[in-house]
Amino acid sequence: MITDLLAPRAVADAHGVYHELREHAPITWLPEHHAWFVARYDGVHAAFRDLRLSSDRLTPLEARLDPDARAILADTFDLLRGWMVFHDPPHHERLRGPVRRAFTPRAVEALRPHVVEVVDECLDDMAADIAEHGRTDLITRLAFPLPAIVIAELLGVPVADRDEFKTWSTQLAAIVFGTSDRSSQAERAAAGTARFAEYFTGLIEHYERHPADNLISALIAARDTAEPPLSATELVGACTLLLFGGHETTTNLIGNATRALVEHPDQLRWLGANPDAIGGAVEELHRFDGTTKLMVRIVGEGHEREGVEFEPGQTVFLGTASANRDPRAFDRPDELHLDRPDAHKHLGFGYGLHFCLGAPLARLETQIAIGRLVGRFADLELAAGPDELRYGATILGRALDELPVTSAGAGASPG
Numbered sequence: 001m002i003t004d005l006l007a008p009r010a011v012a013d014a015h016g017v018y019h020e021l022r023e024h025a026p027i028t029w030l031p032e033h034h035a036w037f038v039a040r041y042d043g044v045h046a047a048f049r050d051l052r053l054s055s056d057r058l059t060p061l062e063a064r065l066d067p068d069a070r071a072i073l074a075d076t077f078d079l080l081r082g083w084m085v086f087h088d089p090p091h092h093e094r095l096r097g098p099v100r101r102a103f104t105p106r107a108v109e110a111l112r113p114h115v116v117e118v119v120d121e122c123l124d125d126m127a128a129d130i131a132e133h134g135r136t137d138l139i140t141r142l143a144f145p146l147p148a149i150v151i152a153e154l155l156g157v158p159v160a161d162r163d164e165f166k167t168w169s170t171q172l173a174a175i176v177f178g179t180s181d182r183s184s185q186a187e188r189a190a191a192g193t194a195r196f197a198e199y200f201t202g203l204i205e206h207y208e209r210h211p212a213d214n215l216i217s218a219l220i221a222a223r224d225t226a227e228p229p230l231s232a233t234e235l236v237g238a239c240t241l242l243l244f245g246g247h248e249t250t251t252n253l254i255g256n257a258t259r260a261l262v263e264h265p266d267q268l269r270w271l272g273a274n275p276d277a278i279g280g281a282v283e284e285l286h287r288f289d290g291t292t293k294l295m296v297r298i299v300g301e302g303h304e305r306e307g308v309e310f311e312p313g314q315t316v317f318l319g320t321a322s323a324n325r326d327p328r329a330f331d332r333p334d335e336l337h338l339d340r341p342d343a344h345k346h347l348g349f350g351y352g353l354h355f356c357l358g359a360p361l362a363r364l365e366t367q368i369a370i371g372r373l374v375g376r377f378a379d380l381e382l383a384a385g386p387d388e389l390r391y392g393a394t395i396l397g398r399a400l401d402e403l404p405v406t407s408a409g410a411g412a413s414p415g
């Protein structure tokens, strides 16, 4: 049984490896990661609600860095301390409240016509690529630009800067996800943080003087609802979290969902014939092959759990992707059924206090992207062998590097 989640097979065939872990035991120690892996649906669901498991991953992460990297990253950690996702109650709610009040489902729904426009432009680019080269990369043409454009516009930051956001996100991800503690990368992440802190501070000052119809203005208006009010660094932290959270996760969901559809042509045709079923279909696609493989917690208070002893300070992986394929929770979980009635109970957006604040936006974008993609390219197919598709080697995210696709009809514009 593989316990190294970065082993090549664990990256390429994550669901196969989770299957083995899940059937081996409810909870397994992964020596390579010095962490427990909670594999079954009920266990993951319960762990999300258990306050003995802390979300403060920053303190141990900072403690693990070498002293040079820690000094270089001091400002980066200050910024990250403004991210609600790293906090427990009551501080967590203090940071989440103003964002929840500003980032409402109604504000998200108002974006619908604009998201349709952006998707259609991306689909035009895909059709042009296919006409010229016989294939296109769905990640470059649709899955990456869509969330980047939408979150930039929602926040009120110039779309033209989005490539820079990507570089910065990647540098920060290396720190946040603990993939690097080398000083050279720390320096780059620190430079990126300084640049973005300065950037958002300027934007916040601008919208303080000239409020507009965007999320930054709404956050400025809501910051005093926290007790005490959000500080300037916390406000910058909230903006950067939204920018960061809204990027790669949605890109990867659109990529994985499309791969699942082209590998299940009967389901692709079914969706083409039942466009009104897109809401439930996207829940099933998320359950079947979501983008977050696991969430991390730290044992705050020691306790016994499903036969194992959790000790304070230990790391715990909540296996969300594994839970979403648990046969104890879902009937025939390795099959894709877009009309599955209980797909929405998947744990891909987490659960409980930290349930994803961006879920309405992620759902809107993915539903429109997949719905219009299928409507326009009814015969979409892979333009590479399944063995040629590669995923990024991380334990947290399931991210295709590329997804080459083609279509004989080449998706004439619906006009």
Ligand code: HEM
Binding pocket: 055, 084, 085, 086, 096, 151, 241, 242, 243, 245, 246, 247, 249, 250, 253, 290, 291, 292, 295, 296, 348, 349, 350, 351, 353, 354, 355, 356, 357, 358, 359, 361, 362
């Ligand atoms: C398919 C896309 C997405 C997925 C799979 C996803 C997944 C998640 C998950 C699993 C969590 C819980 C973290 C935890 O329990 O520690 C979370 C939290 C969060 N997400 Fe998302 N997310 C997505 C898109 C977005 C978008 C578009 C935004 C904002 C623009 C966003 C903003 C947030 C925020 C602010 C939190 C922190 C909530 C808290 O700690 O209270 N996410 N997300």
